[in-house]
Ligand SMILES: [Zn+2]
């Protein structure tokens with residue numbers, strides 16, 4: 001997909017990009033371009049998922065539902081919509097102006113020269129590292145009892161999440177946990193704005209997929225984050241590396257196995273106790 005994007009970009013991109021640069025100043029391209037691209041990407045996926053959730057169309061996709069007993073309703077969407085719009089217009093939009101200032105300080109993010117596949121590949125690795133570190137530790141911080149009640153509890157309203165709930169959260173959480181880890185990598189690596197837009201599209205699509213409630217073919221597995229919404233104390237990170245390192249990784253299968261092991265241990269302990277304690281029903285007579 002990335003190579004198709006870059007093939008397209010290098011065939012038709014230079015002319016298109018130079019016409020954009022000739023038509024708009026940086027102060028418009030960076031903040032407004034970033035905001036518009038994230039809006040289009042977000043509502044594209046969320047609209048498709050709303051049709052799947054609410055109209056149950058296509059019905060055949062419902063076999064991929066992760067928690068089939070929890071069926072999304074209009075009320076779930078209505079509740080999320082207002083918070084999502086607030087996060088987009090009152091948090092993400094001002095943040096994109098901050099991003100413009102930061103990117104400008106680091107270099108020229110709207111250069112005429114387009115990023116190459118090599119640029120993207122090495123920068124993508126950096127972005128993933130920053131995202132994993134930023135999201136994991138930010139998310140764990142918000143699970144601290146003092147912060148959880150005030151901030152993160154809102155995002156955990158959906159124990160069986162839906163796509164739009166990816167950014168159903170407190171504005172502070174949206175800025176610290178969602179926007180900063182996503183934008184920090186491109187700022188640190190002095191990326192081209194087109195690389196940032198591609199990364200935002202990938203990151204946002206992944207966040208929606210993680211909350212969509214369906215394990216759809218060809219898409220990365222959303223099971224880890226879906227499970228986080230169910231049990232709260234597992235799978236804090238987006239990649240799973242830090243969860244593995246901090247022993248916070250979990251799944252429904254692991255929980256079922258653990259339950260079975262505990263049950264087997266309890267049954268064994270009860271059998272041992274019965275073997276040691278003498279049967280009081282029998283007369284306790286010493287044989288001579
Ligand atoms: Zn979530």
Ligand SMILES: [Zn+2]
Nearest residue numbers: 139143152228
């Ligand atoms: Zn959480």
